[in-house]
Amino acid sequence: MVLQELLAPAGSYDVLVVAINAGADAVYIAGHRYGARAFAQNFTSEELEKAVQYAHLNGAAVHVTVNTLFNSSEILEVLKYAQFLYRIGVDALIVQDLGLVYLLNRFIPNMEIHSSTQMTLRDYNSIKWAKNQGMNRVILPREMSVEEISQIRDKLKTDNIDLDLEVFGHGSLCYCISGDCYISSFINGRSANRGACSQPCRSDYKLKYNNHSVANGCLISTHDLAVYKDLKSISDAGVYSVKIEGRLKSDDYVATVVHTYRTLLDELDDTNPETLKLLQRDLDLTFNRYYTNGYILDDEPPEVMGRESSFHQGLYLGDIISINGERVDIKFVDPNHPILISGDGIGFKHNNHIRGIYLDKIVEQNDKHILIETTRDIRVGSKVYISYSKALHDKQKQYKKEEIKPHIPLSLSIKRNKKNKMLINASFKIENNLINFEYMSKKAFEKSINRPLTTEAIENQMRKTGNTPFIVDNILFEDFPTDVFMSMSRLNKIRRSVLDIASDILLGYYLPEEEESEDIRVKIKDYTHELKSKQVPAKSKDYIGFNIYVDNFNLLKLVAKHSFQRVYFDPSYLFTNSTDYFNKIEGILRNAAGICFDKELVWVLSAFTSDEDLEKANTIVNNLSRENIHISIMGDSPSLPLIFNTNVYGAHNLNVWNNYTVKTLNNTGFKGLTISSELNKKEIKDLIENSQEEDIQLELIVYGNQEIMVTKDDFSELINEKDYHIEAGEYMVLQDKKRNKAKFKIFLDYNKQSHFYNDDCLSLIDEIQEIKDMGIDNITLDCRFTTPKFVSRIISLYEQKLGNPEEEIDYFDSIVNMSNSTINKGNYVNGRENEKRRKK
16 A cells, blocks of 8 residues: 555644544644644644654654745744754654755755645656755645646656655645635735735635626635545555644544544555445534545536535534424434434524524434424524534544553563573564663562462563553563562563663654754854854845736737846736647747847746646747747746756746745756745845845846736636636636725636736835845836736836936826726735734
């Protein structure tokens, strides 16, 4: 079996105990900082140490999430935290930030690194790149299918690359591709990339097309993922670890889900249908937004989406058929319904609102109906759901007690030595490594008077290993005498001493040598002091590059008349299918290069590009190169310079937050990088200042409607229901029903992926001189999806500002007055101002 690990979440120490006791092979947790669930209870330093010990004594591993992004001024503090985690024996770190990966490899090379799913490593070259960057495991995007994963595994085998693959198998789904989302950052000041997501995907929205209403509701809320019915396919695809989502979930939830998947994994090749039925009922009774097989098991977007509701309704029982005073009669729709008991939580749904109660008095119940008493104000016809099962809750209590389960075979060889003491040679294995140690009793044997000590009595005492990791499976006696005596209490002390030594060795196995740990600490400390002593402020650039994004030929012809250095041409939205796109894109690029003959033309690849599309794109670039037409590339995959023999630029969603990420991508071969739109001006300044030694161009988008999400959802079932036909280049509008200002334009690319653009428009025109003084190499206008007339006016204003920086004209207000969008300064001034707030 390839699938070897069941990985469970734990938001607190108590939940970690439950997860391990219920059968998890590994748990993933976070400290109080740097995890992608900032509002979970999380672990103190002391709890982290305790958690690692409890896990290791029970044969489980601990992965710590350090999977947020870090700015240049804080990342060395994160490295110090990672050193602490390494010192206490954490098995692996889950990391999103490429800069942190660089520092871990440099200073803590023996720390195992797992790439977070937010790295969005989808194509094979990116996965190979991850291995070359020192990563031991890739957590794949949730949008990849088992077929795609299988192809990745086959290529890894062919290239003899040892790399574990992990997937999410159960729990909440991020709506956007790989969780790489910026909505929360822009509308609520809380970045998902900092663990502070405000979950805007669970809000109510209205969708419009050409000013016509398409739909209302929880339009970007997904069902919960559940792959328990087909773990075999996931294993056969080459997946090593299946992960349960839920570091914000309760201990009941974790216990139920872990137990379900543990049982099914243990019966992977021969699952009993009745067992599956019972386990499925348990999952139905725990928190869920109803289940989808997910993209991994080939569900389509309409099957993944849960647009009817974004919360846990529970299992549907039936309807209220009559109310007589406080007595409520509920008719069951399924004779195999759960038997309700006092303490169960049920909800009554009327007009899409749910009112809940805990059952107190059940008057009557059979397979057809239940009669209860309640004073709740409810209506006949309301649908009834069970949302909390007291019986299931009680069943999960068995996992809450801290206990060490014996699981490691321990062999003992016992004899009397020349000092007349008991000498025990013990041996066991850790990860196939044989461990040996000797123990000699403190007290000597006594001469037997009446009852000599027998080997049977010794063996009986030595096999009592409860609440330790060990099972004594073999005891060998060497020439043991028949005329000696030792009390049972001393034998028990000997046994406890042997087991304590074995446990200490087991725990110590996962710890680095003290000398190594101290050497790491000193090197990090010295490096930090060295950086502070040689920090040099960045110099203002005499010349600053001026670039622009466009998406059609009309805009190309316009910008060709201006002094742009690079033109980022994004043709992703010119076609409604992949076949037409790749049949015509070579000719389009040839014509575009002719229009912009005196500028660098950069082909902007769509997000989440597949291996197949990257191969086609590379062929096209090479074909044009043979015609002496040189096309550069922009995209969001870290492997692009390894694929294309041309200039490659990194898109904004590569998440460039710090100078070590710049260094990593520079070493990979990128020509230039777009700084993350989530950074504020101080963070941008620090990044530029600390990246001066890197031979790479940094640029900042200073105008445009910013792309804040890409998703596989294409709203097809909603559009088709209205019989609308969205043409290439057209868009839908999604608006938050409670926050009318939160509005997004949605454009479909040739792969039917939806790209969300913020309706609010960024403009940093009044900050241009300040940005130049930071030492930035390039500034960029994003003018996609805009009319040539409007773009011409925007270009003119920015050119005036660049040419006359001292001229006292309020350019920002000029743009406000001519725009239909709300104009703001994005995250530049008060970026992510609410992300540090915690729920009370």
